[in-house]
Amino acid sequence: xxxxxxxxxxxxxxGQAKEGYSLTYQVEEIERYCHQNDMDLxxxxxxxxxxxxxxxxxxxxxxxxxxxxxxxxxRGGNVSAIVVLNTSRLWxxxxxxxxxxxxxxxxxxxxxxxxxxxxxxxxxxxxxxLVNGMLExxxxxxxxxxxxxxxxxxxxxxxxxxxxxxxVPFGYRAxxxxxxxxxxxxxxxxxxxxxxxxxxxxxWPLSEFAKQLxxxxxxxxxxxxxxxxxxxxxxxxxxxxxxxxxxxxVTAPGRYTAII
Numbered sequence: 710x711x712x713x714x715x716x717x718x719x720x721x722x723x724g725q726a727k728e729g730y731s732l733t734y735q736v737e738e739i740e741r742y743c744h745q746n747d748m749d750l751x752x753x754x755x756x757x758x759x760x761x762x763x764x765x766x767x768x769x770x771x772x773x774x775x776x777x778x779x780x781x782x783x784r785g786g787n788v789s790a791i792v793v794l795n796t797s798r799l800w801x802x803x804x805x806x807x808x809x810x811x812x813x814x815x816x817x818x819x820x821x822x823x824x825x826x827x828x829x830x831x832x833x834x835x836x837x838x839l840v841n842g843m844l845e846x847x848x849x850x851x852x853x854x855x856x857x858x859x860x861x862x863x864x865x866x867x868x869x870x871x872x873x874x875x876x877v878p879f880g881y882r883a884x885x886x887x888x889x890x891x892x893x894x895x896x897x898x899x900x901x902x903x904x905x906x907x908x909x910x911x912x913w914p915l916s917e918f919a920k921q922l923x924x925x926x927x928x929x930x931x932x933x934x935x936x937x938x939x940x941x942x943x944x945x946x947x948x949x950x951x952x953x954x955x956x957x958x959v960t961a962p963g964r965y966t967a968i969i
Contacts, residue, residue, distance in 0.1 A: 714791065717798060
């Protein structure tokens with residue numbers, strides 16, 4: 710079976726693009742190379758007058774529409790290599806090199822450089838190791854920064870008594886987009902009944918409270934019988950059921966209706 714490849718050509722100045730000779734030369738060399746090596750050349754992508762070092766904040770090449778289109782088409786999984794005159798047509802900076810190689814490796818696509826016959830993106834290069842390490846550190850920094858911003862947002866919301874995330878206590882629900890808990894009345898009745906029993910029988914073991922709720926015909930949200938573990942979980946949130954919201958070290962009057 711013939712190896713399926715695509716070609717890529719680029720000129721870095723608008724003068725070269727207007728003249729056209731550089732693009733034409735690259736295309737002819739790629740077509741000739743593929744013919745001599747019995748390769749199935751599916752397409753040739755091109756960028757005119759764009760620097761091979763240009764990258765944006767997202768790590769994607771700027772304005773190189775031909776390159777972007779080629780990378781998107783690689784997702785089909787039919788291409789084994791990109792044929793270029795030399796690797797400088799794909800990248801000039803180490804940053805652009807690593808970012809493009811990451812995308813190629815994701816789709817198991819290598820680079821065949823006509824003027825660099827021994828080149829492969831799978832070869833180990835110390836520069837790649839350094840830039841990859843820097844990018845990984847940058848990724849970690851961005852994740853930590855996002856986590857910190859989210860944490861600050863949740864803390865501020867908690868200080869205002871609003872729902873800041875986490876498990877929703879039995880007896881309430883937290884609908885998406887709402888800033889406060891809403892009472893689940895079917896479950897709230899059970900919570901109210903449980904604290905009534907606790908006031909009447911303060912020395913009962915947890916298992917006795919569970920037994921009484923089950924005897925009364927109450928069920929969990931999953932339609933099962935209560936256990937002492939679930940009873941303890943509700944008792945541990947007594948302050949919450951009284952209208953005091955806690956999130957981490959933050960405690961504030963809750964913006965929701967208390968059950969007890």
